[in-house]
Amino acid sequence: MxxxxxxxxxxxxxxxxxxxxxxxxxxxxxxxxxxxxxxxHYRSAGSVAASGPRFDPDAFGARTYQSEVVPTIRRRAVELPMLVKTMTTDQGAANRRYGIRQGDGPYNFAVKGTGRAGVAKSGLMPVTVPDLPPGTRVSLQVGPAVNGTALRDAAGIGFRRFRNQAEYAAAATALNNQLREKLLKNLDPAQLNGKKISFVGAFNFLTPSVVTITPVSIKEAP
Incomplete structure (x- = not known):
C-alpha cells in the first residue's frame, strides 16, 4: 500500500x-x-463641539426676548379669569384652546389680567384678581431670582431649535435673565403694594388653584 x-x-x-x-x-x-x-473617522468631544458655532445663551436671549418672546406672549394672552374658569370646568378644552406644550411637558399659558398687588415675599408678589374661583392664588415672579421655563415654552420655542438639552435649558435661563434686565431691574414691588396693576405673562400649568406667572409686563392700572 x-x-x-x-x-x-x-x-x-x-x-x-x-x-x-x-x-x-x-x-x-x-x-x-x-x-x-x-x-x-473618530471625532473627539472637542472636535464635535468645534464642528458648529458655539451656542451663546446671552446672545440668544438678547435677540429673541424683545423681538419674539414678548410679542408672542402678548398676542396669545387670554384673560386670566376666563382661563381659570375653563380650566376648572374642562381642563382638556383649556389645554386645546389656550395652551401650548413642548414635547411631553406641562401645558403653558399666556395670560393677562388686572388685580390688586400684595406684599412681595420670596420673589413672589401676590395679586388679588377679581372673578376668580375662591381659593385661587395668583402670584407674579418679581425677582431677584426668576425660575422656570414659562417664557420659552409659552412663546413656542421648541427643542428642535437647539443641538442638545443643555442649550435648550440655557435658552430658558437666558430669557429669564432678559426679563430681569428689561422689566424687573427697575421695578420696586414695595411701591406697588396695595395698588391696582395690570400684567401680561406666562405660566406652566400645575393646578388651577395655584397660578405663578412669569411676567413680561407689570404696570399700574387706572
Missing part, C-alpha cells in the same frame, strides 16, 4: 488539508473589522 508521502514522491499531488470552518470565520471577521477601522 502506498502512503501519501510515496505518492507525492512519485509526482502525485499531496492531499489538501481542510481548513476548519471556525478559522475561516475568524479570518473573515478580522478582515471586516479592519475594513471598518479604515473607513471610520
Amino acid at each position: 502506498s502512503t501519501p508521502a510515496a505518492a507525492y514522491a512519485r509526482g502525485g499531488q499531496a492531499p489538501r488539508r481542510r481548513i476548519p470552518a471556525r478559522w475561516v470565520a475568524v479570518a473573515l471577521a478580522a478582515v471586516l473589522l479592519a475594513a471598518i477601522g479604515f473607513s471610520t
